[in-house]
Amino acid sequence: MTESPKTSRCGLVAIVGRPNVGKSTLMNHLIGQKVSITSRKPQTTRHRIHGILSRDHYQMVFADTPGIHTGQERALNRAMNEAAISALSGVDVICMMVDALKWTPADEHVLSLLPQKPEAPVLLIINKVDNLDDKSQLLPHIQALSERYPFDAVVPVSALREKNLEELEQALVERLPEGDFWYDEDQLTDRSLRFMAAEIIREKVVRQLGQEVPHQVSVEVELWEDGPRLTEISAAILVERRGQKKILIGDKGARIKQIGTQAREDIEHLIERKVMLNLWVKIKEGWSDDARALRSLGYDEPR
Structure with a gap:
C-alpha cells in the first residue's frame, strides 16, 4: 500500500x-x-x-x-x-x-x-x-x-x-498554512547578489571598527562585471565625516585592505567564483538622516 x-x-x-x-x-x-x-x-x-x-x-x-x-x-x-x-x-x-x-x-x-x-x-x-x-x-x-x-x-x-x-x-x-511553495527549492533569499555583496562588505566594516566609527556607515556597489575568469566588483563605503574616513582606511591603507580581503573571500564563497574587489571610502555628509539618500540606498523600497 x-x-x-x-x-x-x-x-x-x-x-x-x-x-x-x-x-x-x-x-x-x-x-x-x-x-x-x-x-x-x-x-x-x-x-x-x-x-x-x-x-x-x-x-x-x-x-x-x-x-x-x-x-x-x-x-x-x-x-x-x-x-x-x-x-x-x-x-x-x-x-x-x-x-x-x-x-x-x-x-x-x-x-x-x-x-x-x-x-x-x-x-x-x-x-x-x-x-x-x-x-x-x-x-x-x-x-x-x-x-x-x-x-x-x-x-x-x-x-x-x-x-x-x-x-x-x-x-x-505545524503552524504554517497549506499551500504551494513560493520560491524554487534551491533559492535561499529574495535579495540580489549585489545586495548580499554590499552587506558582506558592511559586516566586515562593523566587525573591524568596533565602536571607533558609529553605525553611520553604508555600502553601495557601483560596478558588477562578470568576466570569463572572475567577477569584478567595485563598491563605495559611505561615511559622514572626514575623521571616519581616516579611521576606516587605517595606517597606510592597512585597515581597508584587511576589510577588502575578508569581504572578497566571503563573496567568492557566495557566488562560487573568483572576485576582484575594489573598495574606496566616500564622505557623504548627513546621509543617515537624509530621506532621499536613504531611498537611493534602498532603505524604504517596497517589500
Whole structure:
C-alpha cells in the first residue's frame, strides 16, 4: 500500500525583537547558510531580509528584521523601525525573540507592538539559554512572560549552538498554512547578489571598527562585471565625516585592505567564483538622516 503524499505547506515567518538578541543568527542557522550578516554590535541588521528554508513538504520564508529600538530620531533609525514593525502584519507566524532571562524596556516596547488580538500565532523564542548558570530560573521566567501575552508556544533555544532548533522548526511547520511553495527549492533569499555583496562588505566594516566609527556607515556597489575568469566588483563605503574616513582606511591603507580581503573571500564563497574587489571610502555628509539618500540606498523600497 503506497503512502499518500504529505500536504505541502508554505508561509511567512517574521522574527522580531530588540537589537542584538540573535535574530539573524537564528535565521542563518535554521536555513543552514549565511543569509543575514551578523556582529555583536546592535543594529547590524538594517533591512528586512527574507531567508528561505525548503524541505520536502514545506517552505518557510523568514523575515529577518532590524532590532526594534526607541529614542533615536535619525531617518535611518526610523526606516529600520518601520521595516521591523511592518513585518508584524500580513505574516503567517510571528516569533518574538528575547535574550535568555534578560527583560529590558526595549523588550517591553516590542511586546507592546504585538497584535492584541493576533490573527497569526505568536511564538516566544528565548535565545542563549546555553549561557544560563542556573537553568531552574528559566521556568518561572517563561511563566511570567506567558502571563503577559497569549503566546501560542514558548521555545527555549541557543541559535549559535543550534540547540533545540529542530523543535522550533517543527513548532513552526505545524503552524504554517497549506499551500504551494513560493520560491524554487534551491533559492535561499529574495535579495540580489549585489545586495548580499554590499552587506558582506558592511559586516566586515562593523566587525573591524568596533565602536571607533558609529553605525553611520553604508555600502553601495557601483560596478558588477562578470568576466570569463572572475567577477569584478567595485563598491563605495559611505561615511559622514572626514575623521571616519581616516579611521576606516587605517595606517597606510592597512585597515581597508584587511576589510577588502575578508569581504572578497566571503563573496567568492557566495557566488562560487573568483572576485576582484575594489573598495574606496566616500564622505557623504548627513546621509543617515537624509530621506532621499536613504531611498537611493534602498532603505524604504517596497517589500
